[in-house]
Amino acid sequence: MNGNQEKIRERVLSLIDAGFESDAAFERAMGLADKTVNNWRRGRSASFMKMLPTLSEEFGVNIGELLDIPLRKDTSELSEEELHLLHLYRKSRTMPQKMRTALRETLETTINLYIASASEIKAEKRERKKKAEKAK
Numbered sequence: 001m002n003g004n005q006e007k008i009r010e011r012v013l014s015l016i017d018a019g020f021e022s023d024a025a026f027e028r029a030m031g032l033a034d035k036t037v038n039n040w041r042r043g044r045s046a047s048f049m050k051m052l053p054t055l056s057e058e059f060g061v062n063i064g065e066l067l068d069i070p071l072r073k074d075t076s077e078l079s080e081e082e083l084h085l086l087h088l089y090r091k092s093r094t095m096p097q098k099m100r101t102a103l104r105e106t107l108e109t110t111i112n113l114y115i116a117s118a119s120e121i122k123a124e125k126r127e128r129k130k131k132a133e134k135a136k
Contacts, residue, residue, distance in 0.1 A: 005046050011066055012048050013041060014094045015059045030058065060097040065090060 016037060020026040023037035030051075039045035048055065056063045089107070092100050 005049060006043075007068060008052075008066060009040060009043070009046070009048060011068065011094075012055060013037075015055070015061070018094045019059060019096045030054070059093070060100060061093045065093050 016023065016026045020029065023041075024034070026032075027034060027036055036045070036047065040048055052063050052066055056066055089104070092103055095103070
């Protein structure tokens with residue numbers, strides 16, 4: 001198994017460990033033969049490579065995440081802060097899908113609250129400024 005396949009294998013196994021109570025439970029859920037994951041763990045088989053699209057769907061990650069394809073800044077208009085947040089979120093790919101969904105929803109809610117607060121603060125500052133100008 002080459003180094004790249006080894007990294008992918010480790011990622012797939014960590015997703016299995018995080019999302020299923022056992023290798024057997026994963027094998028049943030995916031309709032795989034007994035000991036398939038055991039063979040992956042021992043490096044006896046790389047059949048997971050043929051399953052990347054299916055595994056991607058099962059774990060709710062894109063194939064690029066399984067392959068650990070980095071974001072290319074030259075093809076993206078994302079700021080450094082946006083890239084940082086995206087990389088932090090991508091670290092959650094080993095979490096079970098329900099937890100990852102909850103994390104995304106929490107982040108979304110938090111960001112929306114901060115945006116609303118910032119808007120309110122700006123409005124209050126404008127109002128104070130208008131009052132101060134009228135008082136002059």
